[in-house]
Each structure stands twice: as structure tokens, then as C-alpha cells.
Amino acid sequence: MTDSLIEGLPLFEPASSAPSGASQKAPSSFADLILNFRAFGVATQERVEGGIPYFVNEFWTAGQRQAHSIQEVSYRACFKPQLPEFFIERLTLPGDGVYDPFMGRGTTPVQTALMGRRPFGNDINPLSVLLTRPRLRPPSLVEVARRLDEIAWDAVSDECKPERNELLAFFSPRTLRHISALRDWLIARAPLEKAPDPIDDWIRMVAINRLTGHSPGFFSVYTLPPNQAVSAEAQRRINERRGQTPPDRDVKRLILRKSASLLRDGPISRHPQALLNSGPAHATAAIASGSAKLVVTSPPFLDVVQYEQDNWLRCWFANIELSAVAMPLHRTEASWQRMVRETLSELARIVVPRGHVAFEVGEVRNGKLLLERLVWEAAEGLPFERLFVMVNQQEFTKTANCWGVSNNAKGTNSNRIVMLRRH
Secondary structure (H helix, E strand, O other): OEEEOOOOOOOOOOOOOOOOOOOOOOOOOHHHHHHOOOOOOOOOEEEEEOOEEEEEEOOOOOOOOOOOHHHOOOOOOOOOOHHHHHHHHHHOOOOOEEEEOOOOOOHHHHHHHHOOOEEEEEEOOOHHHHHHHHHHOOOOHHHHHHHHHOOOOOOOOOOOOHHHHHHHHOOOHHHHHHHHHHHHHHHHHOOOOOOOOHHHHHHHHHHHHHOOEOOOOOOOOEOOOOOOOOOHHHHHHHHHHHOOOOOOOOHHHHHHHHHHHHOOOOOOOOOOOOEEEEOOOOOOOOOOOOOEEEEEEOOOOOOOOOHHHHOHHHHHHHOOOHHHOOOOOOOOHHHHHHHHHHHHHHHHHHEEEEEEEEEEOOOEHHHOEOHHHHHHHHOOOOOEEEEEEEEEEOOOOHHHHHOOOOOOOOOOOEEEEEEEEEO
16 A cells, blocks of 8 residues: 655754764764764774674664654564664755655654654555554544544444454453454544544554553553564463453553653654555555665564564454465575565665665674674675664663563664665
């Protein structure tokens, strides 16, 4: 699907070409800017490994909740908004196009809009559009409250369907009845085939993000972190082990509370028209040639994250048939590298000459497999200049801590970004 969103003129002044704390001498290139970076009081370390230049520093904060509140939407294996913000500020001007072919929860498109650039986004899972589009045109809290009052929360005609009975592992009967009523109401009013009313779109996005989690702020009993969903059978085992029964939750109140949290920093200012697409990253005809000055993205990790399994419950609520979405899981380095090269070939069409690609790969297999080297090799022979690899060192990873993993031992502890420039 493709969907045009918001039109408007950028309201932001051009970003400074130098970071806070950098040398007073204007850098002659992006590489000089990175080498001169001193915002956190530490000099950038430069080294060469395997013939690849690496620049290592803390380039953006690892602190939680440091970005705009509208970014606080959970999704598995997503990067912080500070990552795209860093590159958007330094490599684009207001009105420029910024693109993410693997947009996930929409971090890059939303940050792009916040900074007055034109958002372009794509993901093979239509769920990504549902998570991103509403935050580019958020309604007011009053509008959300009024719309929620229109819903007949107990009007469910088919609540005894087997697939819904399975969900009683997560939700009390009353809570499930209300979730099902909201789902049926949204399917009727906001079908996936066309752009819905922005208020309905927002309510669906918030509900998707409140389905399951490990606090009373979610519709479910205690379960895994909200960016993952276990099977109903696995949830029953969790319930038995913890001696818990799904409690009644106030679905309407929780949607309002999360909406207030997302909107607490104010709405997104007007920005150039956005375009979101759903399809494979290597075939995005909806994204025009030469439309992006910058790409900031992170592809699916190699044989690590089961995106389809993680999002089955969210897709059920959104009425997305996952079996119809071709979501490949790359189990070999060769397969993953072919996917990267196909994607880079498509990006060569989309990125303007002298435009940049920031291709983030994080860490997998405890850092033993350096995916950035596979990306570096995949770019060979394409119309890109391979610049360097940036390594953003992190002192704390909330996800690793949540799973009882000691910091800097397992999980993604650094961002590794391959920097390319279009010839």
C-alpha cells in the first residue's frame, strides 16, 4: 500500500553543520565532523580493521526517554530516535527527503517530520504503516476521548470464536470483550485498504501498543515486554508459574492514558508531505528516484529476531493476515548479504548524488559476527563511496537489563553504522 499523509511547509531553521563542542574550524567533510566530535567530552577514536576505517565515540546519549514523547512506541530491535536525529541534523536541510526502507515502528520517519524534513518510509509488514502514520498527524486528546465515547464496548457478536477464546490466556473475559469490540469497530470504520480518519487511526495505533506487556498499563496480565508476544500456550505456562489470572483492565482509560503520554511534548509541527509504503525494500516503485537526501535504516538482523512471531497478536488486532506477508528470515550470512546488496541497489536509485546512507547493524552473536563488514562488501561495485563505520558506544541497554543480562555482556551494546555516499 502507499499513502500520502501531511502536506505543509517546513518550519525549522537549517541545522548547524557542526556538533556542539566541535572544533571552531568548519569541517571539510562529514568524516572531519565525526573526527572532531567532542559533545560528550571524549575524542573520537580512529582505527582500521580489516581494511575498514572505524570511528568510535559516544555520538548520542544512551539515556532513556530523551527524545520527543511521540516516539515512545515499543517495537522489537528498534534504534533510539537520537540515532536518526544525529544524521538528519548534520546531513540534511529542512524540506529534504529522508528515507527508511525498514522503518519498523517508524522511528526515522517520525524524527524526520519532527525536524521539518520530508518523511519517506517502507516496511514489508503493513503493521509498520499503522504504527507510523497516526503519529505523523496526531489528533488532540479531546478528540480521542470523544471518539472513544462513541464505541459500544460490549457489542461483540462473535466473541466465542476459537481464536478469541485462545486469547483468554492474556486477557480477562471482560477485557477481551472490550478489545474485540474495539477491533470489530476499527475493522468496519478503518479498513487497511484506504487512509482512515486520523482519530480512528490513532486509537488503533495506541491499542496495538497496549495489547500486552509487563505492567498494569497494558490490557494483558503480566507477560513479556510489549515488543514481543508469546504464544497462548506459553502465556498459560507463565500464568501457572506466577500463579496469576488475567485481571480486568479499563481499555478505554488505558488508551487515553497512553495517548496523553505520547502527546505530552505537543504535536508534530507541519512538515512536507510524507509517503509510507508497504513492500520489500528492494522493490519500492512508489518511492521516486532521487527523492531522498539521506537514508537512515537498520535491516532485519541475521537469524536473531522473529518479527512475525513477535507481532502475531498485534497483526490479529489490526486484521493483518501474516501468512500473506512474505517476511523472510535470513539464516545464513550469504542470504543476509544478498538482501543487503539488493536493498543498496534500490537505494542507489532513490538517493540523490552526494546524498548519504547510514546503515545501522548493531551487534549479533555477542559481537562475534561483524555485520558491518558484510554491508561493506555488499556495497562494492555499487555507485556509493564507502566512507567509514561509526561505532556509537553505549553504557546501558534497557532491553538487556530487562532480560537479566549484564550490561556489555550480551544484547545490542553498540550501534555500528556503515556510512555511504552516493556518487
